[in-house]
Amino acid sequence: MDVQLRQLRTFVAVVDAGTFTDAAAVLGVSQAAVSRSVSALEATLGARLLQRTTRHVSLTLTGTRVVAAARRVLDEVAHLRRIVEESRTELRVGYAWAALGKHTRRLQKAWAAAHPQVPLVFVQSNTPTAGLSEGTADVAVIRRHLDDPRFDTALLGVEARYAAVATDNPLARRRSVRTADLARYTVAIDSRTGTTTPALFPPGAEPATIRATHGVDEWLTLIAAGQAVGITSEATANQNPRPGVAYRAVHDAQPIPVWLAWWKDDPPAHLTELVNLACETYRTVQPRQSRPA
Numbered sequence: 001m002d003v004q005l006r007q008l009r010t011f012v013a014v015v016d017a018g019t020f021t022d023a024a025a026v027l028g029v030s031q032a033a034v035s036r037s038v039s040a041l042e043a044t045l046g047a048r049l050l051q052r053t054t055r056h057v058s059l060t061l062t063g064t065r066v067v068a069a070a071r072r073v074l075d076e077v078a079h080l081r082r083i084v085e086e087s088r089t090e091l092r093v094g095y096a097w098a099a100l101g102k103h104t105r106r107l108q109k110a111w112a113a114a115h116p117q118v119p120l121v122f123v124q125s126n127t128p129t130a131g132l133s134e135g136t137a138d139v140a141v142i143r144r145h146l147d148d149p150r151f152d153t154a155l156l157g158v159e160a161r162y163a164a165v166a167t168d169n170p171l172a173r174r175r176s177v178r179t180a181d182l183a184r185y186t187v188a189i190d191s192r193t194g195t196t197t198p199a200l201f202p203p204g205a206e207p208a209t210i211r212a213t214h215g216v217d218e219w220l221t222l223i224a225a226g227q228a229v230g231i232t233s234e235a236t237a238n239q240n241p242r243p244g245v246a247y248r249a250v251h252d253a254q255p256i257p258v259w260l261a262w263w264k265d266d267p268p269a270h271l272t273e274l275v276n277l278a279c280e281t282y283r284t285v286q287p288r289q290s291r292p293a
Contacts (some may be wrong), residue, residue: 008070010037011049014057016069048190090119091268094130094137097216100258101235103281110277114166115270124231126193126215131262138268142259143195143233149227152264154275155283158255159234161195161203162247164219172246179231179253180205188213188228195256203244218246233258258282 049063125131225245
């Protein structure tokens, strides 16, 4: 026979209450049921956990060790239940670098008006699936091709690409730049969660030096210090202003597609409404068309 959660709860209740009678009152069962549950636990573990007297019970040495472990198990089970309950009471949207940029607040307001009892919560997770694989998000904003059969995706829209340069870089004085302008500098690239790869640059104009980064904060810190330049989505420029960093449109780069992704075999509640609202938000505000410098 395996150890049952009911047995652990009863055992902890007896320890906390001090007697089988008081534990029975707390649990809302009979004293005989409490006694049977504790005896079954002791039989399963093959050890005496409690010293019983007519008026009181006390822990044995083994019982002292077991009750500490039992509390941890029950706490973990309670945590699992909270996770499930949270998934029913809020919808978590993961993202790696930026949520939906200038569309984020508009979507939040539209969602709150339509679903006031289910908050739309954006959570940052610097992983390739923006928290989906790790279970920290119910859906995720993805700006890289997601070749994973576990997930389904819906295209929300596209975003323009922006260069990020130090404010004292000569490129910061321009209204827009070309990819070839950036290739003269060290280019910071996050190959794990970023949207830029060397293939973005024209043949023969690839960057001479690439600096690997790991997340938006490290990327911005390098750029602000003048140690690199970068290319990112318009959403990053909108949601991550940084002293010392200037964002300029890259007028010859293809826009970035933005998808919403979710577990194929476990789509969250209200998914269709979220996808429709997000698509409508992107249709309402088209990507800015920049003019050449």
